Amino acid sequence: MLFQFKKIVVLLVLTLVFSSCEKDDSISPVVTPEVVAEFKANLSELNLFSGNLNQLIITEKAFEYNINTTLFSDYAHKQRIIALPTGTSLQFNGDGLPIFPDNTVIAKTFFYNSDERDLSLGKTIIETRILIKINDNWETGNYVWNETQTDAILDTEGSTVPITWIDTDGNPNPTSYKIPSSTDCFTCHSNSDRILPIGPKLRSMNFNINGVNQLEQFISNQQLSGVASSSSVRSLPNWEDTSLSLETRARAYMDVNCAHCHIPGGTCADQSTLNLAFETTLEDSNILDQIALIDYRTSFYLEGISMPFIGTSMRHTEGLDLVQSYLNTLN
Incomplete structure (x- = not known):
C-alpha cells in the first residue's frame, strides 16, 4: 500500500515537471522590433538600438558601415548604421550612392571619448543625425542627446555644445561642437535641390576592415545586390x-x-x-x-x-x- 502511494506521488511530480517544461516551450521568443522609418520625438522610439541606448548596440534589424576617408567633424568619433526594410537590399548603381529602398533609415551618431588613453572612462554622445527615405525623397532630422545620456530629442534649431576631451598625448581639448540646424543639413546634403546622403557611396565603403572587404561582406549578407564582387567598384x-x-x-x-x-x-x-x-x-x-x-x-x-x-x-x-x-x- 505504501509502495503504491509512493508510486502515485512520483507520477504526480513527473506530471508537474513535464507540464512545466511544456509551458516553458510555449513561451514566445523575444522578437526584435522593426526600425521605425519616421521622425518620432525621441530617438529611442526609432528602435535603432538594443538595450541601454547609450551603449549604442545596433539592432539586429540594421548594420554598421564605415568609410575609408572620413569627413572632419571637430575630431568627433562617429558610428554609422543603415536600416533597410525587411527583405530589401541596397541596389548597385555604379561607384557612387547605391539605390536605397523607400523607408531606409541612415543614422550617424557623434561622440567623444572622455580620455583617448583609457576608453573605459566612457564617452559623451552629442547627437544622432538621421536620414529617412520617404516616397523616393530623403528627409533629415537631428536628435540631441540629453545630459543623462539616456535618450536624444528631435531638434531642428541647431545649437553649440561645449565639451572637453583628452587626446592620446594627455592634452585637454576644449571644443565648441556645433549641432547643425535643418538649414545646415540641407546646405550640405542638397544637390539640384534634392537631399542626398553624403557618406555611403560604394567607392567610399570599398575597403578592408580587419582583413575583410566591407562590400564583400554586404554582398554575402544580401545587404547589397546587383553586383557580384567588390572588384567591380572603384575605391576612394x-x-x-x-x-x-x-x-x-x-x-x-x-x-x-x-x-x-x-x-x-x-x-x-x-x-x-x-x-x-x-x-x-x-x-x-x-x-x-x-x-x-x-x-x-x-x-x-x-x-x-x-x-x-x-x-x-x-x-x-x-x-x-x-x-x-x-x-x-x-x-
Whole structure:
C-alpha cells in the first residue's frame, strides 16, 4: 500500500515537471522590433538600438558601415548604421550612392571619448543625425542627446555644445561642437535641390576592415545586390595613407570634405566653378584657376569665411595642411 502511494506521488511530480517544461516551450521568443522609418520625438522610439541606448548596440534589424576617408567633424568619433526594410537590399548603381529602398533609415551618431588613453572612462554622445527615405525623397532630422545620456530629442534649431576631451598625448581639448540646424543639413546634403546622403557611396565603403572587404561582406549578407564582387567598384583612397601620392591623398580629402557642395548641382555650384569630386581630372576640377583662393580659405578658421563653410568650429590641421602642401606643388 505504501509502495503504491509512493508510486502515485512520483507520477504526480513527473506530471508537474513535464507540464512545466511544456509551458516553458510555449513561451514566445523575444522578437526584435522593426526600425521605425519616421521622425518620432525621441530617438529611442526609432528602435535603432538594443538595450541601454547609450551603449549604442545596433539592432539586429540594421548594420554598421564605415568609410575609408572620413569627413572632419571637430575630431568627433562617429558610428554609422543603415536600416533597410525587411527583405530589401541596397541596389548597385555604379561607384557612387547605391539605390536605397523607400523607408531606409541612415543614422550617424557623434561622440567623444572622455580620455583617448583609457576608453573605459566612457564617452559623451552629442547627437544622432538621421536620414529617412520617404516616397523616393530623403528627409533629415537631428536628435540631441540629453545630459543623462539616456535618450536624444528631435531638434531642428541647431545649437553649440561645449565639451572637453583628452587626446592620446594627455592634452585637454576644449571644443565648441556645433549641432547643425535643418538649414545646415540641407546646405550640405542638397544637390539640384534634392537631399542626398553624403557618406555611403560604394567607392567610399570599398575597403578592408580587419582583413575583410566591407562590400564583400554586404554582398554575402544580401545587404547589397546587383553586383557580384567588390572588384567591380572603384575605391576612394584613404587620405591618411602616406604610401599614396600627395595628389591622391589631397584629392581624396577634398572629395569627402568639400565635394558635396563643390560639384555640379551642389550648394556652391552657383558661386564657384570648382568640381572637387575625386574622379574629376585636375584640368576639369578648376583647382588650377583657384589655387590662391582655396589656399587662403583653408589657411585659418573664421566662421562664414573659411572652408569648410559649416560643420566645424576649428581648422583641421592635418587635413588642411595636406591640401595646402598639394596646392604648393601646383604653383
